[in-house]
Amino acid sequence: MDRINQPKVKPYLLTRSLSPENQETPIQFIDADMIPDKLFYRRNHFSYPAFSYSNYFLPINGSVSKPIVLSMQEILEFPSKTIQIVLECSGDKRSFFEPKLFGEQWEKGAISQGYWSGVPLRTLLERSGLSEGAKEVVVEGYDFGERTDLDKVFTFARSLPIEKALHPDTIIAYEYNGKPIPFKHGYPLRLIVPQWYAMASVKWIKQIRVIDSHFTGPFQAIDYVYYPHKETDQEAFPVTTVNVNSTIQKPLDMDILNTGMHEIKGIAWTGQGVISKVEISIDGGTTWLTAKLEPSKNNGYAWQSWSYEWTVSKKGEYVILSKATDSTGRPQPTDPFWNRKGYGYNAIDHVKVKVE
Structure with a gap:
């Protein structure tokens, strides 16, 4: 077949499990x-x-002064806003922890971003009126199933502290990239929580409940908790803010390259401030080179693209490292914070290449 007539090759999702679909x-x-x-x-x-x-x-x-029930038409009539935001699964990169951990063995792709449009959650809470003493806002989804560890059926539900629920950019979204949210991503309504890992962004919203206590559902009190110790729950604390992180997209791990000029490129992101610097190392971290940050128009919730032009004349094997730092001064660590459920992996990224 003539090359010019060959169909363009497109990437596909990488399947981790089919039931449930991940x-x-x-x-x-x-x-x-x-x-x-x-x-x-x-x-x-x-x-x-x-x-x-x-x-x-x-x-x-x-715990509201006036319980309300809103139709979709009523929700669509509220003033809306659109936010470009990274959503990253807190288990992203879990497969890289050492020693290995049980759970979905995500590599580098449990992260995506786009434009979410909807109404600020605070607008809806103001309509119903928060009672004095309200502490958290519980958002419950329509998805449910049995947890074998508890031998009981639960719906997926999470809570936000009042301060985060009232953040102006915490929204009840109904559109993704200008179209109704696809069913598999939460249609018709999905909570979008900026700067937090995506377990907080509950899909298929069933109801919103304000409480004057701390929510103790299993997806908050058991899962999505950092457990620093393998055998005990001591010093445990909740998973919330996204860690500063980076991923090398090019070259690919175990690529074979020729001598000459090569572009090293990738993305970096954070849940605090913005990405202020990305550094590259070609010599195992002995020296670090400053990567170019691509022009960004985002509001601080999107990832930062970066690149570096690498000229290599010597053949051999190389390990390329990337390290991001955000505007609060948080750098990527050499080693990740090990925790027994495998959340928040953000060690310096690396790929290995061979130059021939």
């Missing part, structure tokens, strides 16, 4: 700041929920 974004092949929904990573604890959109209503109740 698939990675092919992040090494992404060359854009907006991930199409078909390549957006998928993270599920249970099977996809079943409900009728034609009968969809959103209740807001609990």
Whole structure:
């Protein structure tokens, strides 16, 4: 077949499990700041929920002065905002922990980003009125299933402290990249929580409940908790803010290159401030070179693209390292913070290449 007529090869999601469906974004092949929904990573604890959109209503109740039930039409009539934001699974890169940990063996692709549009959660909470003493806002999804560790059926539910729930950019989203949210990503409504790992961004919202205590559901009190010790729960603390991190997208790990000029490129992101610096090392971390940060128009919630032009004349094997630092001064560590559920991996990234 004539090369010019061959179809363009497209990347696909990398499957980690089918039931429930968990698939990675092919992040090494992404060359854009907006991930199409078909390549957006998928993270599920249970099977996809079943409900009728034609009968969809959103209740807001609990410690509020006026419980309300909103129709989709009413929600769409509130002033909206659009935010470009990274969503990263807290288990992203879990497979790189040593010693190995149980759980979905994510590599580098449990992360995606795009434009989410919706109404600020605070707008809806102001409509219902927060009672004095309200502490947390519980967002419950329609997805549910049995947890074998507890021998009981649960819906997926998480809470936010009042301060985070009232953040102006915490939104109840109904669009992704200008279109209704795809069903597999939370249609018709999904909570979007900037700067926190994506377990907080509850999909398929069923109801919102304000409480005057601390939420103790299993996806908050058992899962999504950092446990620093293998055998005990001492010193445990909740998973919240995204760690500063970076990923090398090019060259690929174990690539064979020729001598000459090569572009090293990737992305960096953080849950505090913005990325202020990305450094590259070709000699195992002895010396560090400053990468170029690509012009960015984001509001601080999106990843930062970066690149470095590497001229190599000597044949041999090289380990390329990338290290990001954010504007609060947090650098990527040499070693990750080991925790027994494998959350928040953010050690300096590396790929190995051979130059012939």
